[in-house]
Amino acid sequence: PRLKGDVMAVWRDIARNGGYRFSAYYNIGRDGEIMKRHPEWNRIKANGKPYDRMLCYHSGVAEAYLWPMIEEIMDRYEPDGFWFDGSCFTVNVCYCGKCRSRFHREQGLDAPERPEDEGWAEYKEMQRQIYREFIRRTTDRIKQRDPDCLVAVNWAYSLMMPEEPYRRIDYLTGDRGNSVAVLSQEAHWYDSASKPFDLMTTIFLRNASGLAPKPAEQIQQEMAIIIANGGRYFAWDNPTSTSGLSQERHEFLADAVAPFLRARQKWCLQSERVPDVSLLYSAASHYAVGNESTRVFPPGNYMRPVTEVLCRAHLNYEMISDHRLRALDIRSPLLIVANPELIDSQNAQALRRYVAGEGTVLITGKGLKFEGLAELVGLELLSDPVGSEDWTVKIDDRSFGFRNQLHRTRPAGAGVLLSAKDKQGRQYPLFTEYRVGKSRALCALLPLFAQPEKQGEVPGAVLSYVLQKSMPPEERLVVTDAPETVEVVLRQRNKYYFLHLVNRAPGKRDSARSQWSQPYQRITDIPTAPRCHVSIKSPSKPVAVRLEPQGVNLDSWAYKNGRIEADVPEFQIHQILVMRTATEGAK
Template sequence: MVATCLVGTPCVDAADPPRMKRADAFLGIHFDFHAGEDCNRVGERTTPEMVELVINKVKPDYIQIDCKGHRGYSSYPTKVGNPAPGFVGDPLRVWRDVTRKRGVALFMHYSGVWDYKAVADHPDWAAINADGKPNDRATSVFGPYADTLMIPQLRELAGEYGVDGAWVDGDCWGTTVDYGEAAVSKFCEQTGAETAPRKAGEPYWNQWTDFHREGFRSYLRHYVDQLKTSHPDFQVISNWAFSDHMPEPVSADVAGLSGDFSPDDSVNSARFAGRCLEDQGVPWDLMSWSFSRKTRKQKPAVQLMQEAALVLALGGGYQAYFKQDRDGALRDPAEMAVMAEVARFCRKRQAYCHRSVAVPQIALLYSTAGHYRESPRLFHWAGSNGVRVLREALAEILQNQYGVQILSEHHLKGNTSKWPVIVVPGWEYLEPDFRDELASYAKSDGNLVLIGPEPAELFEAELGAKVNSSILPVDKVDNAFATVLKKVLGEPIVEVAGARDVDVSPRILEGNLSIHLVNTSGLHANAPDGGITEVKPVGPLTVSIDLDQAPKSIMVQPEGKSLDVTWAGGRATVTLPRLELYSILVVIP
């Protein structure tokens, strides 16, 4: 047995199996407990057998565990940061030793911008509120926190423990405007403003918020690049960066994109969040909460499967969050049986869904410029009228069983002709050059659907001139919107009859067309107290697919069955007798 030890890294066994890179990963499991002042026996029940249980049951590509939560206390005996009050042994060593020997990647749940302990101990590290008081949660992205605490601690984790990476929580969405002297002085120097504005509508407000967004980007790039320099194999993911919270091009060397969607109304949350990630050009995953925030109760396996299906059908990876107790042990080891069932469901479909890409049909515009102008927060979708209308439109489009992508300016500029329909939902501002590009798209046989008075005002000249363009305004998301979609799409790529509550996603994987069908029936928007214990199957479904030529066969996966195909009028039609939760029709040309 040969061991190799590199300077600055933990001793590793040369016979250890290789661990999968996050970019290649499909399935994970997440644990955290946000250690605090009450945690004085961390590690007491953390054993190799406990970690082995997780791996044996779930068989994950990676595990994420608590390291430093929002409260700022570390759940391992750090020599760099702020350790929890008491430890029994070193629980992180246990997790790392077992995952290393089993070839499972280990990531840290690490709270970034949000660190209550750091700002309490160092008020000068905090973002300053408009009233001049230090924020009691958020550090300043312009301050010394990253260089003084965050980067040294991530290097400790990479070097002393050899963990594979960090999933940085409380980062973009935790960032707030900062009225500290350093931020205000820098802003005034850059813009010529005499002082920082205090609220929306005041002079320089848009520049003020954009200044902070760029401040976060610089902070993110800085700590990612610093870790790349010292530990090139350390993989960083910043929770919700470049996602529905932050709809813009990826501008940092992150290992992937990720987020934990809403613990309740999770199906609708996953539908939205996944479509904001799938076209970003970076590997991505989404995380379910395994329990309801509303009831605090564990979700049944079938409820998590339905949530997972929405993610897998968009080509993403999947993980689920389970709690640790206040000493860091699993809250309930029996919960691993639930995740094991979900994992088997996902693995059966992996070969037919992971890294698939959408077939262009409807582009639903999530305007970066429009959103950042009206959002009350730096990085979040809540409170944005454009996003509100967008999500209403998304639900209606999916209910009418069309394929749809959520795309921003950086996806669409120069590429609008790829989509037969572009929907502009409620945005009151678009950059002039992009607005003009959309107008040209409509003059060139593209169909531009406007929802609400705000987009109609942006295209007032074109609508008033009644030129030969395909700009169709509707007042709101209602039956008129559905009628317009039917008019402009004609015969869509896929038509499904037999049930309405089926999300339809035409995808391409390894050159082959596949139709992803997810049963979205049930009370997922407002689950009962005990969670969703059953999703009733739907069917039979008649599925008609527009193709250039008759296929050799159409297989339903993961069932592995060939369906009888009828070919007429350039469409292949099959009957799926029953849709349980998630099946994929693979077209063999």
């Protein structure tokens, strides 16, 4: 009601006159006003009550409202792209008449209302399929009218929907607000897909007087994580009540955000990760983990313990989707299958083909109980865990006690690298290796990377031992003595290596208010990352080694035994070591 004139036209003209792309924001899932007028378009709970502001894409809302609105925007404003919000994370199981009827038609069952009801998994899969169809049809309609119009859907094909992106989606995107802890995992996943991506964080925090810029070091830490992992940074600011801009916050963009990004742009864009390890992130397992939730695309938080361990160990990892696994598109020497909730027959077959092709795999936790995988790792499964038990393991003449769930097995070709004793003194394999030719199948019989409060304890010595044996330091592409709070990312473009060092030290953290239920954090006093040594595997001696964005040659380096040995000075947030080699490729 406070808007005067055609705001879309105003911003379109400003963008055109300034030589910028004009992209339209459209929330296609949380239109509260239209839901009041047309309650039949809302998602309905099993009890017959509506969800709060969640559209059902099988209700007819797309045909009657969303698509005509998109066409009107295209005709009147000719946007260069659409950024669609409010859909993927609002898709809960819907019990409207149309959803119930489709399920009965396809499955011959009434719509299940609880996870224990017959057809629950199938009902959730139907809801996922409805969403996939909506995204594809929406994208196709836009491309039919304007093939060059860019389409992105917030959080579609993200960790909550770990599927192969629809081919006509132009880029992947997600808004994380103020959650620096999860940015790295999200960036790794998007970087492993076949599309460009960006991640968005707010440039503001909320205080007693309204919105104020974040501390510069906080937003620079967020930006560094995103761009080091191959993404573009998307700055999130809220307009004023009259669709204007905050001068204070946009001066902050000019002073703290743009210079940081522009100084690093040359060394980040169009590069590819060179991973030390690959981590399977399966849609089948992900959806099985979230099976009891009404959310059709549940959060991907359960993998964070794994990714955090790999980051702290300075193991530069890629994430592998079902699609890439089945295509055997694995670009590192080691594939990790971490405590999967489900391995379907196609993935089990792909794992067997991968190992048969001289691959190395590390399977942990529940992975052993699925189709043929005990045979793959050379073990005979005696019994599944019945719960957490007390165990003792000895490493280098030191005993470690722990409480966890352990599969009881006996070797059927595998060698036992570590054993564990139960309270009765009975000994069982804890960590094994099965070699056939050049292939290696490693197995940790406990949920090695799982959250302790959910699965049990894992002694640090066991974790270190498994990682050392699975990927020995001398075989890694990057080895460093940097603190575990420094994230290490190796990327390449043609004859260039780019080693990114990102200081993820927590600094001082204070709670700040937000417009959502969870509080924001204000991060200050991030300590300087100390001087460190890095060792990078390289096929040839570099022509030059430089520190960027400073633009200075690094003098303290040498090339020995096929590795670049360099001392990196202390740095504040993000340091890039740029190495130009005489030959292309980093293998």
